[in-house]
Amino acid sequence: MTPVRRQLLDLCSAPDHYERDAREIAEMQLLAAQELFEQRIEQLPLLKRRADDGAVTRIGKLDDLLPLLLPHTAYKSYPPSFIEQGRWDRMLQWLQTLSVENLGDTDIRDVSGVDDWVDRLWAAGHQVMATSGTSGKCSFLNRSLRDREQLREYFKVVMGGFLGLTPKQDRPVFQLFPKGGPNYGVQSSLMNAELWGRPGDIHFLSDEPLKISEVSRAATLRKRMKEGVATPTEIADFEAESAAKNRQSQVRLQQMVEKILAHRHEPIFLSGMWAQHWIIMQTARAMGIGDGEFHPDSLVAAGGGLKGIALPDDYEQQINRFYGNVKRPKNYGMTEMALMLPRCEAQRYHVPAGLIPLVVNANADELIGRVDGVVEGRFAFVDLLFEGRWGGVIGGDRVRIDFAPTCACGRRGPVLLEPITRFAAPGEDDHIGCAGTIDAYLRGAVEA
Incomplete structure (x- = not known):
């Protein structure tokens, strides 16, 4: 790995990560981008084609990166x-x-x-x-495999770093997800279990791996139903299968809830969806367990949608009261990006040194310049960690990034602000200007 890129990735796991001057980091990021560009342009014909089309021969400024970014749809x-x-x-x-x-x-x-x-x-x-x-x-x-090794080093600090905790493989871990599958969320759960879990006391909701075919089938059927072309038989079969799997999942969750509550007085690592946390809370109340009984050094992560489950408007507040004064890590990330952004006390997501944050317009054909303040647009980035692929991506999220030198929490560097939304509505394709050209090149490369 090239020298400056290595320095930035090492800094991501360092105690003084967010104490460095943002301008110093930005200068190093451009040097690292040039180092990586020199390597990848010889390894990826697609990147070479993008560089030629954009007349990019070196990375001397952020604008030079724009023609090299691949839309997430690629x-x-x-x-x-x-x-x-x-x-x-x-x-x-x-x-x-x-x-x-x-x-x-x-x-x-x-x-x-x-x-x-x-x-x-x-x-x-x-x-x-x-x-x-x-x-x-x-x-x-x-x-x-090298990507995973490097990411594991980063995961040692990203979950507990802002909360004053470091993983020591000494606590019960409860991951309310499948134990395996080629999914970034699942693989992150496995990595956290390795780092925080006490041997013999690591628990997953299911030993069955997440199957991409099943996830894809569900999404396809929802799309067909929205378009009005799904048949009654298709819908009935899918609903029957879903109901059966949901019953199995509920049984497994109830079994895990008993273990979670039995360990509530010691530090645990617990991660799941909001609806699952609601079930844990309701079960505890039925057992006479009140609010605030969990150990304050417990890590409790929650997120995701409700999956059609009707909960009261204040469900988050109720669940937070139930767990009490525990540590609540939250990060912003996506499959296309290895380095997640941890959220600080000011509810802002901090950009790690190994990630070059960019903001582009909706069509992704213009880079929105950085100012000493808030910039809004489509999120794009170059993730310097990846060895398996080029890490320059145009994402699908609409974001606001504050490039002020210092966050309200006192840490340095750019931060993403909430809320973060999508450019494309559910079920719609994301229209990015360069996507058609890149897709045509990829099809040509395969059909040649």
Whole structure:
């Protein structure tokens, strides 16, 4: 790894991470971007093409990065027929255009479906992350084994760093998620369990891995229902399967709740969705357990939607009162980005030194200049951690970034402000100006 890039990534895990002058970090980030650009332009023909089209020969200013950013939609730009027809060789060829590593060592003989295809990639050492949006089409993003090792170092500080806690593998861990699957959230849960969990006292909601095919199928059906083309049989079958799985999940959750409550007087690590925390609270109240009985050094993370569960308007406040004065970590992140942004006491998300934050206009064809204050637009970035792929991405979130030198919490550097919303409405495609050109190049590379 190049020297300046290494310095920035090491700084991400250092105690004085957010005490450095933001201007100093910004200067180092440009140098690191140039180092990385020199490497990746020789490894990724797509990046070379983008550089040539944008007449970029070196990274001397932030504007030079704009033509090199890939829209987040590029990672699902393969023709759907490749999966529908089982053309796993073509899928591998498509993924290669976005990957630094050679994927040729992946055994794709007799692949039985998309989950099997991803499993084969993992077996060959390519830790592909998959995510399915509301359209039902999965994005696939390669991650190397080295990426995971570097990310693990960052995870040692990102969950508890702002809260005065460090992982010591000494506490019960309860992750209300599946134990496996090629999903960034699931893999983050596994990493946190490794770092914080006491051996023999690590618990997941299910040992069954999250299947991308099932997530994609659910999203596709929701889209078909919205369009009015789903058949009654399709809907009935899906609802029956969903109800059965929900019953199984509720049984598992109730079993885990008993363990969680039994450990409430010692520091634990607990992470789940708001609806799951509501069930924990309701069960505790039925057992006569009141508010505020959890150990104050417990880490309790909550997030996500309600998944159709009707809860009162003040459900967050009730759940927070129930857990009491525990530590509540919260981070901003996405599958396309390795380095998450931890939230501080001022409810702001701090940008780590290894991430170059950029704000572009809605069409992503203009970089919005930084000022000593708040800038609003589409979030884009260059994540300097990745070895498995190019880390420059145009995201789908509408953000406000405060580039003032110091946050209200006293830490240095740029921060993201709440609320963070999406540019595209649920079920709609995100229209990014450069996406069509990049998709055409990728299709041409596969069909050549």
